Amino acid sequence: MIGSDYVLEAHNIYHTAEVDGKGCFNGSGNSALVLKGVNLIVHSGEVMAILGSKGSGKRALLDVISRRAEGSTRGQVLLNGAPLSKGLFQQRCAYVTQNNSFIPGLTISQTLHYTPTILSGYLKSSKVRQVLADLALSQVAHKRVEHLNLSEKRRLSIGIQLVRDPVMLLLDEPTQGLDPLSAYLLISILSNSAKKTGCGILLSLEKPRSDVFPFLDRALFLCLGGVVYSGSTRAMLEYFHGIGFPCPQLENPLMYYLCLSTVDRRSRDRFLESSQQIEALVERFSRETPLPEAPVNSLGTGKVPLAYGKPGELKVWALLYLKLLASTFSCGVVGLKSLILRLFLLPLAMSLMWLFYSNVGNDSHGFFSKNGMILNIIGLSYGCGILTTISLYPCWRKRFFEDYPEGLYSGATMLIAYNALSIPFAFISAAIAACVIYPLVLDPQTPDGISFTYLLVSLWSSFTFAEQLCVLFLLVVKSPFNAAIAVTYILVICISLASGTVRSYKGLLPWLQDNTKGTHTRYVSSLLHSVAFSQKTNCTPTASVICPKATDFLHERLGRADPDETIDVAASCAFAIGFVAFNMLLYLFPMPRFIRRKYID
Structure with a gap:
C-alpha cells in the first residue's frame, strides 16, 4: 500500500510521431502531430479514463507519460512536481499494454510469485495473496496460464504490475474484447484497488459503457490529439451543459460526449461541420479551464513507496531461473513436452x-x-x-x-x-x-x-x-x-x-x-x-585379399590420416561456448527500433 499522496500531471503536451512507416529500419519518414496541448492531472486513489475514437491519440498519450513514445515531444510530465524521467517511471509507475504473454506451464500464483520485485519471502507471498484477492483470482490461483480465458488473462497482466505496488498504473484499452459483465468487473476491480492501495490509475477506453461511469473519478476526451474536456466526472455534466451541450436523459454520458468529440466521416459536409465543432470545443476548453500551477514538491523527501522499486540483477536472474525450472517441471502437457x-x-x-x-x-x-x-x-x-x-x-x-x-x-x-x-x-x-x-x-x-x-x-x-x-x-x-x-x-x-x-x-x-x-x-x-x-580391422591380409586401412580412408576423406583430437575437442567446445557468449553480448546492446516494433506489433 502506498503511504503518501502522489500527483501525476501533464502540462501542454505536444507530440509528433511517425505514421505509415514502411521502411525496414526508419520507416517512410512521414510524421504527424498526434497530441496538441494535452493537460491532465491524476491524484493517488483516482481512476482517470482517457476517452476517444481510434486515432485520437490515447495510446500516444500513454506512451508519452510512460516515456516509451518515439518521436518529438514538447511539454512536461511531472510526478509530485518532479520531471517524470524514464528511469523514474520504471521505478515507481507501471504500464499494462494490450500485448501480454505468459510463460506456459506456470499457474497464476507462480506467475505472480516469480515477478521481479524488491520484496521476498513472507512479504512477497502476502502481497501475491492480496493481489489475487483484489483481482478476484484466488479461486483460480492454481490454474495454468494456457487455460485462462480473456478476462482472467487481462486481470493477471494487471496483477503482474500491481504486485510491484506502483504509485501510478497506466492501462491501454483493458476492456477491449471483453463481454459487458467482464468489462464491468474489471473496471470495478481497478476502482476498488485504487481506493484501497492509493494507486492512481489512467486507462484508455474506446467504447465506454454507462455502468462504468460511477467508477471513474476523472475523464479526458481526446479528438485528433486535442482535448475536448479534462477533469472530474462530477463536473463534466455541468461543464458541457454550460457550453450548450446538455446530456439527454437516459443517455450514457460517456458515449454521448465521446460521440460529440468524434469526427463524423459519413460525408464531406458532415466531416467539415464536425471538425469545426470539435476545434471550437478544444479551443473553448483550453481558454476557459486552465490547468492549476504545478506543485513544487520533491520526490526525494521520503515519499518513496515501501514495496516498489527495481530489484537487483542477481535477484532477477534467480527469479528467471526458478521460473524456467517451474515451467520445465510443471505437471501437464507443457512440462512433459x-x-x-x-x-x-x-x-x-x-x-x-x-x-x-x-x-x-x-x-x-x-x-x-x-x-x-x-x-x-x-x-x-x-x-x-x-x-x-x-x-x-x-x-x-x-x-x-x-x-x-x-x-x-x-x-x-x-x-x-x-x-x-x-x-x-x-x-x-x-x-x-x-x-x-x-x-x-x-x-x-x-x-x-x-x-x-x-x-x-x-x-x-x-x-x-x-x-x-x-x-x-x-x-x-x-x-x-x-x-x-x-x-x-x-x-x-x-x-x-x-x-x-x-x-x-x-x-x-x-x-x-x-x-x-x-x-x-x-x-x-x-x-x-x-x-x-x-x-583396428579384423581383416587378415593374404595373397588374394588386400585389407583396407582406416588411415588411408581418413586421408582420402579428411585430407589427413591422424586427426588432432585435442585441437578438435577444444575447437568443438569453443564454437558452442563462444556462441553462448556472443549471444549474451549481442543482447546487451539496446534493441533496434525495427526489432522492438516487430514484437510489439
Whole structure:
C-alpha cells in the first residue's frame, strides 16, 4: 500500500510521431502531430479514463507519460512536481499494454510469485495473496496460464504490475474484447484497488459503457490529439451543459460526449461541420479551464513507496531461473513436452541409428557406412538442437521484449538464466545419447573412456551450437519456422563442405578447404572420425585379399590420416561456448527500433 499522496500531471503536451512507416529500419519518414496541448492531472486513489475514437491519440498519450513514445515531444510530465524521467517511471509507475504473454506451464500464483520485485519471502507471498484477492483470482490461483480465458488473462497482466505496488498504473484499452459483465468487473476491480492501495490509475477506453461511469473519478476526451474536456466526472455534466451541450436523459454520458468529440466521416459536409465543432470545443476548453500551477514538491523527501522499486540483477536472474525450472517441471502437457525435448529428443534420434547401422563392419564397405553414420550423427544432433530451441525459446523471447521497456533486466540476464538450464540439460541428453550410440561406433566389449568422452563432446557441442545459432536468428526473425529454415540452410552447407562425409576435402577448391576451418562442423566431424576409425580391422591380409586401412580412408576423406583430437575437442567446445557468449553480448546492446516494433506489433 502506498503511504503518501502522489500527483501525476501533464502540462501542454505536444507530440509528433511517425505514421505509415514502411521502411525496414526508419520507416517512410512521414510524421504527424498526434497530441496538441494535452493537460491532465491524476491524484493517488483516482481512476482517470482517457476517452476517444481510434486515432485520437490515447495510446500516444500513454506512451508519452510512460516515456516509451518515439518521436518529438514538447511539454512536461511531472510526478509530485518532479520531471517524470524514464528511469523514474520504471521505478515507481507501471504500464499494462494490450500485448501480454505468459510463460506456459506456470499457474497464476507462480506467475505472480516469480515477478521481479524488491520484496521476498513472507512479504512477497502476502502481497501475491492480496493481489489475487483484489483481482478476484484466488479461486483460480492454481490454474495454468494456457487455460485462462480473456478476462482472467487481462486481470493477471494487471496483477503482474500491481504486485510491484506502483504509485501510478497506466492501462491501454483493458476492456477491449471483453463481454459487458467482464468489462464491468474489471473496471470495478481497478476502482476498488485504487481506493484501497492509493494507486492512481489512467486507462484508455474506446467504447465506454454507462455502468462504468460511477467508477471513474476523472475523464479526458481526446479528438485528433486535442482535448475536448479534462477533469472530474462530477463536473463534466455541468461543464458541457454550460457550453450548450446538455446530456439527454437516459443517455450514457460517456458515449454521448465521446460521440460529440468524434469526427463524423459519413460525408464531406458532415466531416467539415464536425471538425469545426470539435476545434471550437478544444479551443473553448483550453481558454476557459486552465490547468492549476504545478506543485513544487520533491520526490526525494521520503515519499518513496515501501514495496516498489527495481530489484537487483542477481535477484532477477534467480527469479528467471526458478521460473524456467517451474515451467520445465510443471505437471501437464507443457512440462512433459519441455522434458522430452530437452532430455530425450537427442537419445531418441540416436536410437534410430540402430535401424541402419547395427551391422557395420571394418571392411571398405563398412568404412563408407561409418562415414554415413557420422553424417547422420551430426545432422541429427543439429536438428534436435534446432527443434528444441524453436519449440521452447520463443515464449521467453516474447516475454523479454514485453519486459524490456520496464528495464527490469537485460537480455544478457535472460540468456544467462536460459542457458543455465539448457546447457546442463543438453549435457545430460548428450550423455544418454552417447551411451545409446557408443555400441555402434566402438566395440562395447572393450570400453574406452577417452573415446566415449570424445563422442559426448561431439554430441553436446553440436546440439548446443545449433541451439545458440537459433537463438541468434530468433533475435531478429519473429517466426520460429523461418529462423529454423535459415539455421538449417547454414548448417546443411557446413555439413556438405566441411564434414568430409558428403564429399572428400580433396574435391574442394583450396580456398573452400581453408574456409572450412572456420566452421564447427569440420572439427566435430574430425573428432567423430577419429573415434569411429580408432579400432583396428579384423581383416587378415593374404595373397588374394588386400585389407583396407582406416588411415588411408581418413586421408582420402579428411585430407589427413591422424586427426588432432585435442585441437578438435577444444575447437568443438569453443564454437558452442563462444556462441553462448556472443549471444549474451549481442543482447546487451539496446534493441533496434525495427526489432522492438516487430514484437510489439
